[in-house]
Amino acid sequence: MKNTHQCPKCSSTDLSKLEGGNNWNSRPNKIYYNSFKTIPVIRFVCNHCGYSEEWVDTQHLEKLKSKFGLPERGGSEFV
Ligand SMILES: [Zn+2]
Numbered sequence: 669m670k671n672t673h674q675c676p677k678c679s680s681t682d683l684s685k686l687e688g689g690n691n692w693n694s695r696p697n698k699i700y701y702n703s704f705k706t707i708p709v710i711r712f713v714c715n716h717c718g719y720s721e722e723w724v725d726t727q728h729l730e731k732l733k734s735k736f737g738l739p740e741r742g743g744s745e746f747v
Contacts, residue, residue: 669712669721680716688724699724701731 674681688697688708698706707728713720724732 669714670710670723675714675717675719677719678714678717680714682715684713684715686711686713697722699732701735707732 669675669683673683675683686697688710689706697709697711699709701707707724710723710725711720712723
């Protein structure tokens with residue numbers, strides 16, 4: 669939905685965008701990285717069927733991976 673501006677479930681283009689929040693502001697959508705730092709998560713919600721999709725800005729991906737990343741699997745096997 670972030671890129672297509674269309675719901676992948678019902679094809680509606682009636683969407684809402686909820687900005688993610690930093691640190692201690694009132695925006696609730698965030699991932700706690702440690703006690704003092706959070707990573708904002710941007711949420712897109714379909715106003716027709718309620719499907720939602722969440723995105724983390726690419727500048728935060730290395731931090732997220734260092735704390736929460738799963739071990740990478742060998743080879744090209746994709747499950
Ligand atoms: Zn929808």
